[in-house]
Amino acid sequence: MSSAVGAAISQCKWLWYRQAEPRRLQDLQLFDDASRGPFGAAQLLVSLRARHLAFLGAVIAILILLFDPFLQQVVVYPTRLVPSEKPAVIVRSERYGARSYEDLPLPSVVDLSMKASIYDGVFAIGNDADRNIQHNCPTGNCTWPEFSSLAVCSRCENITSLVKKACNSSGCYLLSLPNGPTLSGLGGQINATVTNISSSLNQIQASVFKFSTLISKRIKDPNDAYAMECAMWYCVQTYTASVEDSVISQRVVRSWRNDSAKLDQYSDLIYNVSAVDPNARVNSTIFKVSHLAAKALNSFMSETFTGSGGINNTGSAFSSDVIQALYNTDNLTARLDNLAVSMSNNIRQQNDSVASPSHGTAWKGETYVHVRWAWLSFPVTVAALALAFLVGTIIETAHRDILVWKASNLALLFHGQDLDLKNPPMIHVNRASQMAQMAKHVKLHLAQTPDKDWKLVQR
Structure with a gap:
């Protein structure tokens, strides 16, 4: 294209001198330089000032400088994710019936793995228990469609408005909840009990456990005291999950609970989702919690979350590390949510012979050729102008009966x-x-x- 444009500019030299008006001899050199490169073309532009067909040729000779940079942007080689032949799996569960390592039922104690999950959910600095779920993503980038699993759900309500204060001229000396925990004096204290205080959680049959806590941290400030009531129960949750750069994240799409499920000495907790809610979209109809496992977990949680403690100028004393963790937390609701996720992970990771893991897609990187057609607009325009200039020069040469001498x-x-x-x-x-x-x-x-x-x- 550069050769054709240069030859056409050289031919325009003879068209320039074919006009009736005599032209400067200097213009010979201008046309010759313009046919050789963009610098000479720029000089010809200044001299002609759009008075001749060669002006278009000089413009094209300059635009050709940008032809290759634009053309190089047309084809790129990005990387995209495509399905891998390797499977991606993530655990799910339809049954929870904790057993010992000897495969014997545990009627009165919670298995060690569940205890570890409970402590991890309470003591974890960050609320990121969902990243500890067992999964296999061989490529480091995976996605799973919606899948359902037996889980533990939680909810907390602020019941500070129910706190009663006993005060005199010297200040408040007693804080209490109706039929619940009390604090003698103010500042640096916590008291937690397994009680049913408010009616806001009564519709939830807390098949795991329910507790309330009263906390006061500032000395001589009764308005600093606050109270929370929390409940935890077994539920069926529908998840979506993904792994990006080897970091897993889960999202709960739907959560379903059975309000009629109650702890019983001899009956398992049955969660027949389809029978209660025909519109529920779950990939299993029956979820079950062993009555032995449910009773053991209820007993352990009730004991663990009952206690008191505090701090003063001489030191601190708490009935348990869990109570101390509750006292130090800034967001009890988030702490209970993290605990519920950690316990759910444990239920899903136990050996459930009924439920199979959820299978997803493992994505791998693939380099491919991508044509960005928009970048072709400039090269195509320049090529079209060059063709028009060449044809115009040929027509003008024939019209003026000038021989083809070019350069x-x-x-x-x-x-x-x-x-x-x-x-x-x-x-x-x-x-x-x-x-x-x-x-x-x-x-x-x-x-x-x-x-x-x-x-x-x-x-």
Whole structure:
């Protein structure tokens, strides 16, 4: 394209001098420089100022500088994720019936793995228990469709408005909840009990456990005291999960609970989702919690979350580490949510012979060729202008009956003004081929005249 544009600009030189008005000899050099590159084309632009067809050629010669950069942007080689042949799995559960390592039922104690999950959920600095769920993502980037599993749900209500204060002229000396925990004095104290105080959680049959806590941290400030009531229960949750850069994240899409499920000495907790809610979208109809496991967990949680403690100028004393963790937490609701997720993970990771893990897609990176067609607009426009300029030059040359001499130096020598090179009689050298043939028989010499000028002399 550059060669064609350069040749057309050279031909425009003869169109320029074919006009009725005489042109400067200097323009010969301008046209010649413009046909060789963008710098000369810029000089020709300044000189012509859109007065001739060659102006378009000079513009194209400059635009061609950007042709390759734009063309290089057309094709790129990004990476995209495509399904891998390796499977991705994540655990789920339909049954919870804790057993010992000897596969014996545990009627009165909670298995050690569940205890570890409970402590981890309470003591964890960050509320990121969902990242501890057991999964297998061989590529580090995986996704799973919706799947359902037996889980533990939680909810906390602020019942500070129910706190009663006993005060005198010296200040408040007793804080209490109806039928619940009490604090003697103010500042640095916590008291938690397994009681049913408010009616806001009564509709939830807390099949795991329910507790209330009263906390006061500031000395001599009764308005600092606050109370919370929390409940935890077994539920069926529907999840979506994904792994990105080897970091897993889960999202609960739906949660379903059975308000009629109650702890019983001999009956398991049955969660027949489809029987109660035909519109529930779960990939299993029956979820079950062993009555032995449920009773053991209820007993352990009730004991663990009952206690008191406090701090003063001489030190601190708490009935258990769990109570101390509850006292130090800034957001009890978030702490209970993290505990519920940690316990749910444990239920899902136990050996459930009924439920199979949820299978997802493991994604792997693939490099592919991507054509960005928008970047072709500039090269196509320049090519179209170049073609139009070339065709326009051809048409103008034919219309003005000018021979195709383009950048030929022989045309200047054979047809220049007052040059010494004379044609033999009856021989025409108008065409480029004729000039080339004649030039074979003409010999020149660059000599210095007596006037110290330099001149081509024919010999």
